[in-house]
Amino acid sequence: MTFQTQVNLQPAPAVEGDFASANPRATVLAGPGALVSGAAGVTVGQFAWADANGVVSNAYGSGGRIGFVHREQQALITIFLAETSMVVPQGFPITLHQAGDFWDKFAGGASIGQKVYASYADGSASAAATGTPPTNALIVANTATNTTLTVTANTGAPIVVGQPISGAGIQAGTVISALGTGTGGAGTYTLSLATTATATGVTITAQTAKETNFVVQSAAAAGELAKISTWG
Numbered sequence: 001m002t003f004q005t006q007v008n009l010q011p012a013p014a015v016e017g018d019f020a021s022a023n024p025r026a027t028v029l030a031g032p033g034a035l036v037s038g039a040a041g042v043t044v045g046q047f048a049w050a051d052a053n054g055v056v057s058n059a060y061g062s063g064g065r066i067g068f069v070h071r072e073q074q075a076l077i078t079i080f081l082a083e084t085s086m087v088v089p090q091g092f093p094i095t096l097h098q099a100g101d102f103w104d105k106f107a108g109g110a111s112i113g114q115k116v117y118a119s120y121a122d123g124s125a126s127a128a129a130t131g132t133p134p135t136n137a138l139i140v141a142n143t144a145t146n147t148t149l150t151v152t153a154n155t156g157a158p159i160v161v162g163q164p165i166s167g168a169g170i171q172a173g174t175v176i177s178a179l180g181t182g183t184g185g186a187g188t189y190t191l192s193l194a195t196t197a198t199a200t201g202v203t204i205t206a207q208t209a210k211e212t213n214f215v216v217q218s219a220a221a222a223g224e225l226a227k228i229s230t231w232g
Helices: none
Strands: 047-050 055-057 065-069 096-099 101-106 115-119 125-128 135-154 165-167 176-179 187-195 202-207 209-216 224-229
Touching (some): 065 209, 135 165
Antiparallel strands (some): 065 096, 101 224, 115 209, 135 187, 165 202, 176 187, 209 224
16 A cells, blocks of 8 residues: 555545454454554554564464454554554554455455455465465475474474475474574574484475465455455
8 A cells, every 4th residue: 555646536445454244243352452563563454463472473473362353543653754553562552353345455366255265474475276376396405304303494484383285204294383593594493293204305385374264255466455354
């Protein structure tokens, strides 16, 4: 969202994060002041996770409760000379919605009936058939011994904490539990379960987004807005 430089014949239907209807909506349960924006801030119009301490982030991190960040004029412009902002600064209260109808932006487009997936890296939305989360199969691991994964190359989406992974010798249900020397690309990572893989050249597939309970309700081309809902 940038400063307006043109006038369209028809106004935009919405901004990402807006309510798409007056239907009932529900929020993630939390006590007074329990959910606050983390150190990196929280971007409106994307999904976010709240950890056990109530700190909210668009990145999965340590996991926790997931919800959609509704646009309620809570973002602030904190960058000098910036024209707009969709980021809620650190320490500000956050409301996460787990049910309702909203507008969201899809970089890759969306079709009616597809499930909505939330990126583990930044909470952005993508759409695909039920049970088919996007994956990154462009990770080459030199070794995967015990709970240490050593990655020599990654030309796809960054590796992040919380990502489910699969591959030769990798137990079902294994996720990236911590960063080592790697911060998304080459380096070491800690696995949640010990692996039996010991050979070099192990190819790992990482699930890059979590399937949510939202469903696409209006079609969108790449980069456009679509309605998403938990009621449809």
